[in-house]
Amino acid sequence: MEIWMHQLLQWLALPQFGLSTVFVVSFVSATLLPLGSEPAVFGLIKLNPELFWPAILVATVGNTLGGATSWWMGLGAHKAVDKARGSTTELRALRWLQRLGPKACLLSWLPGVGDPLCAMAGWLRMPFWLCVFYMAVGKLARYVTMTTALLYLMPGAVSL
Template identity: 65%
Template sequence: MESFLEASIHGLLAFLALPKVGLASVFLIALVSATLLPMGSEPAVFLLIKADPTMFWPAVVVATLGNTLGGTISWWMGFGAERAYERATQRKPPNPRALAWLNRFGAKACLLSWLPLVGDPLCAVAGWLRLPFWPCVAYMAIGKFARYVLMTAALLWVFPGGL
Protein backbone atom coordinates (compact mmCIF):
# COMPACT_ATOMS: atom_id res chain seq x y z
CA MET A 1 0.00 0.00 0.00
CA GLU A 2 1.38 3.38 -1.03
CA SER A 3 1.83 6.11 1.51
CA PHE A 4 0.11 9.43 0.98
CA LEU A 5 3.42 11.05 -0.02
CA GLU A 6 4.21 8.34 -2.58
CA ALA A 7 0.70 8.55 -4.02
CA SER A 8 0.95 12.35 -4.24
CA ILE A 9 4.31 12.20 -6.00
CA HIS A 10 3.09 9.55 -8.44
CA GLY A 11 -0.04 11.62 -9.13
CA LEU A 12 2.02 14.76 -9.77
CA LEU A 13 4.41 12.91 -12.06
CA ALA A 14 1.50 11.35 -13.97
CA PHE A 15 -0.08 14.79 -14.40
CA LEU A 16 3.17 16.36 -15.61
CA ALA A 17 3.68 13.49 -18.06
CA LEU A 18 0.46 14.23 -19.93
CA PRO A 19 1.11 15.59 -23.43
CA LYS A 20 -1.11 18.62 -22.81
CA VAL A 21 1.22 19.82 -20.06
CA GLY A 22 4.44 18.58 -21.65
CA LEU A 23 5.80 22.04 -22.40
CA ALA A 24 4.78 23.29 -18.96
CA SER A 25 6.62 20.34 -17.43
CA VAL A 26 9.71 21.05 -19.51
CA PHE A 27 9.60 24.72 -18.45
CA LEU A 28 9.26 23.88 -14.76
CA ILE A 29 11.97 21.19 -14.83
CA ALA A 30 14.33 23.48 -16.78
CA LEU A 31 13.71 26.34 -14.36
CA VAL A 32 14.35 24.24 -11.25
CA SER A 33 17.41 22.57 -12.76
CA ALA A 34 19.02 25.97 -13.42
CA THR A 35 18.96 26.90 -9.76
CA LEU A 36 21.48 25.39 -7.40
CA LEU A 37 19.42 22.19 -7.10
CA PRO A 38 21.18 19.17 -8.63
CA MET A 39 18.85 18.21 -11.45
CA GLY A 40 19.01 17.82 -15.22
CA SER A 41 16.37 18.93 -17.68
CA GLU A 42 17.70 17.30 -20.84
CA PRO A 43 15.87 13.98 -20.26
CA ALA A 44 12.52 15.80 -20.04
CA VAL A 45 13.21 17.70 -23.27
CA PHE A 46 14.40 14.55 -25.02
CA LEU A 47 11.41 12.46 -23.91
CA LEU A 48 8.91 15.11 -24.99
CA ILE A 49 10.54 15.34 -28.40
CA LYS A 50 10.65 11.53 -28.73
CA ALA A 51 6.92 11.44 -27.94
CA ASP A 52 6.19 14.15 -30.53
CA PRO A 53 9.06 15.05 -32.91
CA THR A 54 7.19 18.17 -34.09
CA MET A 55 7.85 19.60 -30.62
CA PHE A 56 11.63 19.92 -31.19
CA TRP A 57 11.77 23.71 -31.52
CA PRO A 58 8.96 24.51 -29.07
CA ALA A 59 10.57 22.25 -26.46
CA VAL A 60 14.03 23.75 -27.02
CA VAL A 61 12.69 27.30 -26.79
CA VAL A 62 10.58 26.59 -23.68
CA ALA A 63 13.48 24.77 -21.98
CA THR A 64 15.79 27.67 -22.82
CA LEU A 65 13.33 30.17 -21.36
CA GLY A 66 12.85 28.12 -18.18
CA ASN A 67 16.56 27.49 -17.76
CA THR A 68 17.42 31.14 -18.39
CA LEU A 69 14.80 32.26 -15.85
CA GLY A 70 16.34 29.82 -13.37
CA GLY A 71 19.76 31.33 -14.11
CA THR A 72 18.40 34.81 -13.43
CA ILE A 73 17.02 33.59 -10.12
CA SER A 74 20.51 32.34 -9.27
CA TRP A 75 21.95 35.71 -10.37
CA TRP A 76 19.59 37.53 -7.99
CA MET A 77 20.40 35.07 -5.20
CA GLY A 78 24.09 35.85 -5.66
CA PHE A 79 23.38 39.58 -5.76
CA GLY A 80 21.37 39.37 -2.53
CA ALA A 81 23.95 37.17 -0.83
CA GLU A 82 26.74 39.64 -1.65
CA ARG A 83 24.72 42.54 -0.26
CA ALA A 84 23.92 40.59 2.91
CA TYR A 85 27.59 39.63 3.30
CA GLU A 86 28.66 43.24 2.88
CA ARG A 87 26.17 44.46 5.47
CA ALA A 88 27.05 41.73 7.94
CA THR A 89 30.82 42.11 7.69
CA GLN A 90 31.12 45.75 6.57
CA ARG A 91 33.74 44.73 4.02
CA LYS A 92 34.06 43.39 0.51
CA PRO A 93 34.69 39.65 0.09
CA PRO A 94 38.14 38.44 -0.93
CA ASN A 95 38.58 38.15 -4.67
CA PRO A 96 40.29 34.81 -5.42
CA ARG A 97 41.50 33.88 -8.91
CA ALA A 98 38.17 32.45 -10.07
CA LEU A 99 36.39 35.67 -9.14
CA ALA A 100 39.12 37.69 -10.83
CA TRP A 101 38.70 35.59 -13.99
CA LEU A 102 34.96 36.15 -13.95
CA ASN A 103 35.43 39.87 -13.42
CA ARG A 104 37.84 39.99 -16.37
CA PHE A 105 35.41 38.32 -18.78
CA GLY A 106 32.37 40.03 -17.33
CA ALA A 107 28.91 39.10 -18.55
CA LYS A 108 30.38 37.06 -21.44
CA ALA A 109 31.40 34.43 -18.89
CA CYS A 110 27.69 33.62 -18.53
CA LEU A 111 27.92 31.90 -21.94
CA LEU A 112 29.37 29.05 -19.86
CA SER A 113 26.24 28.81 -17.71
CA TRP A 114 25.26 25.69 -19.66
CA LEU A 115 28.18 23.70 -18.24
CA PRO A 116 27.37 20.91 -15.78
CA LEU A 117 28.40 21.50 -12.15
CA VAL A 118 29.85 25.00 -12.65
CA GLY A 119 27.21 26.69 -14.81
CA ASP A 120 24.55 27.27 -12.16
CA PRO A 121 26.94 28.57 -9.49
CA LEU A 122 28.50 30.76 -12.21
CA CYS A 123 25.19 32.64 -12.52
CA ALA A 124 25.09 33.20 -8.76
CA VAL A 125 28.69 34.43 -8.73
CA ALA A 126 27.88 36.81 -11.60
CA GLY A 127 25.18 38.31 -9.36
CA TRP A 128 27.57 38.38 -6.40
CA LEU A 129 30.04 40.37 -8.51
CA ARG A 130 27.22 42.64 -9.68
CA LEU A 131 27.94 41.97 -13.31
CA PRO A 132 25.38 43.76 -15.49
CA PHE A 133 22.07 41.90 -15.28
CA TRP A 134 20.69 42.10 -18.84
CA PRO A 135 23.94 41.24 -20.62
CA CYS A 136 24.31 38.28 -18.24
CA VAL A 137 20.77 37.14 -19.08
CA ALA A 138 21.44 37.45 -22.81
CA TYR A 139 24.66 35.41 -22.61
CA MET A 140 22.97 32.82 -20.38
CA ALA A 141 20.17 32.43 -22.93
CA ILE A 142 22.59 32.02 -25.84
CA GLY A 143 24.63 29.36 -24.02
CA LYS A 144 21.59 27.48 -22.76
CA PHE A 145 19.87 27.55 -26.18
CA ALA A 146 22.98 26.14 -27.86
CA ARG A 147 23.19 23.40 -25.22
CA TYR A 148 19.57 22.32 -25.69
CA VAL A 149 19.87 22.25 -29.48
CA LEU A 150 23.14 20.30 -29.44
CA MET A 151 22.28 17.92 -26.59
CA THR A 152 18.81 17.11 -27.92
CA ALA A 153 20.04 16.64 -31.48
CA ALA A 154 22.87 14.40 -30.21
CA LEU A 155 20.44 12.31 -28.15
CA LEU A 156 18.12 11.96 -31.13
CA TRP A 157 21.06 10.85 -33.26
CA VAL A 158 22.26 8.32 -30.64
CA PHE A 159 18.74 7.01 -29.90
CA PRO A 160 16.91 7.39 -33.24
CA GLY A 161 14.42 4.60 -32.55
CA GLY A 162 13.80 5.42 -28.90
CA LEU A 163 15.16 4.09 -25.65
Protein backbone atom coordinates in the same frame (compact mmCIF):
# COMPACT_ATOMS: atom_id res chain seq x y z
CA MET B 1 6.94 15.86 1.71
CA GLU B 2 7.73 12.69 -0.24
CA ILE B 3 4.05 12.09 -1.06
CA TRP B 4 3.62 15.69 -2.24
CA MET B 5 6.68 15.43 -4.48
CA HIS B 6 5.48 12.12 -5.94
CA GLN B 7 2.05 13.60 -6.70
CA LEU B 8 3.62 16.68 -8.30
CA LEU B 9 5.83 14.53 -10.54
CA GLN B 10 2.83 12.41 -11.57
CA TRP B 11 0.86 15.55 -12.46
CA LEU B 12 3.75 17.00 -14.45
CA ALA B 13 4.13 13.73 -16.39
CA LEU B 14 0.66 14.06 -17.94
CA PRO B 15 0.91 14.57 -21.74
CA GLN B 16 -1.19 17.75 -21.77
CA PHE B 17 1.43 19.40 -19.57
CA GLY B 18 4.41 18.56 -21.81
CA LEU B 19 5.75 22.04 -22.54
CA SER B 20 4.91 23.34 -19.07
CA THR B 21 6.72 20.35 -17.57
CA VAL B 22 9.77 21.10 -19.71
CA PHE B 23 9.62 24.73 -18.53
CA VAL B 24 9.40 23.80 -14.84
CA VAL B 25 12.13 21.16 -15.04
CA SER B 26 14.39 23.50 -17.05
CA PHE B 27 13.81 26.36 -14.60
CA VAL B 28 14.47 24.24 -11.51
CA SER B 29 17.53 22.59 -13.05
CA ALA B 30 19.12 26.00 -13.66
CA THR B 31 18.97 26.97 -10.00
CA LEU B 32 21.39 25.48 -7.53
CA LEU B 33 19.38 22.24 -7.34
CA PRO B 34 21.09 19.24 -8.97
CA LEU B 35 18.64 18.27 -11.69
CA GLY B 36 19.11 17.75 -15.41
CA SER B 37 16.48 18.99 -17.86
CA GLU B 38 17.77 17.26 -20.98
CA PRO B 39 15.87 13.98 -20.37
CA ALA B 40 12.57 15.89 -20.12
CA VAL B 41 13.28 17.83 -23.32
CA PHE B 42 14.42 14.73 -25.18
CA GLY B 43 11.46 12.68 -23.96
CA LEU B 44 8.91 15.27 -25.05
CA ILE B 45 10.51 15.66 -28.47
CA LYS B 46 10.85 11.91 -28.91
CA LEU B 47 7.11 11.50 -28.25
CA ASN B 48 6.10 14.65 -30.16
CA PRO B 49 8.64 15.40 -32.93
CA GLU B 50 6.60 18.39 -34.10
CA LEU B 51 7.43 20.07 -30.78
CA PHE B 52 11.20 20.16 -31.48
CA TRP B 53 11.54 23.95 -31.71
CA PRO B 54 8.80 24.84 -29.20
CA ALA B 55 10.37 22.45 -26.64
CA ILE B 56 13.88 23.80 -27.30
CA LEU B 57 12.68 27.40 -26.92
CA VAL B 58 10.60 26.68 -23.79
CA ALA B 59 13.54 24.82 -22.22
CA THR B 60 15.89 27.68 -23.12
CA VAL B 61 13.56 30.28 -21.62
CA GLY B 62 12.99 28.22 -18.46
CA ASN B 63 16.68 27.47 -18.03
CA THR B 64 17.65 31.09 -18.69
CA LEU B 65 15.10 32.36 -16.16
CA GLY B 66 16.48 29.84 -13.66
CA GLY B 67 19.96 31.18 -14.35
CA ALA B 68 18.68 34.73 -13.86
CA THR B 69 17.20 33.62 -10.53
CA SER B 70 20.61 32.28 -9.55
CA TRP B 71 22.10 35.65 -10.57
CA TRP B 72 19.68 37.44 -8.22
CA MET B 73 20.44 34.95 -5.44
CA GLY B 74 24.15 35.70 -5.85
CA LEU B 75 23.50 39.44 -5.70
CA GLY B 76 21.34 39.00 -2.61
CA ALA B 77 23.99 36.84 -0.94
CA HIS B 78 26.63 39.47 -1.64
CA LYS B 79 24.48 42.22 -0.14
CA ALA B 80 23.70 40.07 2.92
CA VAL B 81 27.39 39.31 3.51
CA ASP B 82 28.35 42.97 3.02
CA LYS B 83 25.67 44.04 5.49
CA ALA B 84 26.74 41.45 8.07
CA ARG B 85 30.39 42.40 7.74
CA GLY B 86 29.80 46.11 7.50
CA SER B 87 32.10 46.35 4.47
CA THR B 88 32.34 45.11 0.90
CA THR B 89 33.41 41.54 0.33
CA GLU B 90 35.78 40.51 -2.42
CA LEU B 91 36.81 36.89 -2.73
CA ARG B 92 40.07 36.20 -4.52
CA ALA B 93 38.62 33.07 -6.15
CA LEU B 94 36.11 35.23 -8.04
CA ARG B 95 38.63 37.62 -9.57
CA TRP B 96 39.20 35.43 -12.62
CA LEU B 97 35.46 35.42 -13.32
CA GLN B 98 35.35 39.17 -12.94
CA ARG B 99 38.08 39.48 -15.58
CA LEU B 100 36.01 37.39 -18.03
CA GLY B 101 32.93 39.49 -17.39
CA PRO B 102 29.39 38.63 -18.55
CA LYS B 103 30.75 36.50 -21.42
CA ALA B 104 31.57 33.87 -18.79
CA CYS B 105 27.81 33.24 -18.61
CA LEU B 106 28.10 31.52 -22.00
CA LEU B 107 29.39 28.62 -19.90
CA SER B 108 26.27 28.55 -17.72
CA TRP B 109 25.20 25.37 -19.52
CA LEU B 110 28.09 23.34 -18.10
CA PRO B 111 27.06 20.66 -15.61
CA GLY B 112 28.17 21.29 -12.07
CA VAL B 113 29.70 24.72 -12.61
CA GLY B 114 27.10 26.49 -14.75
CA ASP B 115 24.55 27.17 -12.03
CA PRO B 116 27.04 28.51 -9.48
CA LEU B 117 28.57 30.56 -12.31
CA CYS B 118 25.28 32.45 -12.69
CA ALA B 119 25.14 33.06 -8.94
CA MET B 120 28.74 34.28 -8.97
CA ALA B 121 27.92 36.69 -11.80
CA GLY B 122 25.24 38.16 -9.55
CA TRP B 123 27.63 38.22 -6.61
CA LEU B 124 30.06 40.23 -8.74
CA ARG B 125 27.24 42.56 -9.82
CA MET B 126 27.86 41.92 -13.50
CA PRO B 127 25.32 43.61 -15.83
CA PHE B 128 22.11 41.59 -15.44
CA TRP B 129 20.72 41.77 -18.98
CA LEU B 130 24.07 41.12 -20.62
CA CYS B 131 24.54 38.06 -18.40
CA VAL B 132 21.01 36.85 -19.25
CA PHE B 133 21.78 37.27 -22.97
CA TYR B 134 24.94 35.16 -22.72
CA MET B 135 23.14 32.58 -20.56
CA ALA B 136 20.39 32.26 -23.19
CA VAL B 137 22.88 31.85 -26.05
CA GLY B 138 24.82 29.13 -24.22
CA LYS B 139 21.71 27.29 -23.09
CA LEU B 140 20.07 27.43 -26.53
CA ALA B 141 23.21 26.01 -28.11
CA ARG B 142 23.29 23.22 -25.53
CA TYR B 143 19.65 22.21 -26.02
CA VAL B 144 19.87 22.26 -29.82
CA THR B 145 23.15 20.32 -29.86
CA MET B 146 22.28 17.74 -27.22
CA THR B 147 18.72 17.09 -28.35
CA THR B 148 19.66 16.84 -32.02
CA ALA B 149 22.54 14.49 -31.20
CA LEU B 150 20.31 12.30 -29.05
CA LEU B 151 17.60 12.15 -31.71
CA TYR B 152 20.06 11.12 -34.39
CA LEU B 153 22.09 8.73 -32.26
CA MET B 154 19.17 6.89 -30.68
CA PRO B 155 17.80 3.91 -32.60
CA GLY B 156 14.45 4.72 -34.17
CA ALA B 157 15.08 8.44 -33.89
CA VAL B 158 12.49 10.69 -35.44
CA SER B 159 13.28 12.85 -38.43
CA LEU B 160 13.30 16.58 -37.99
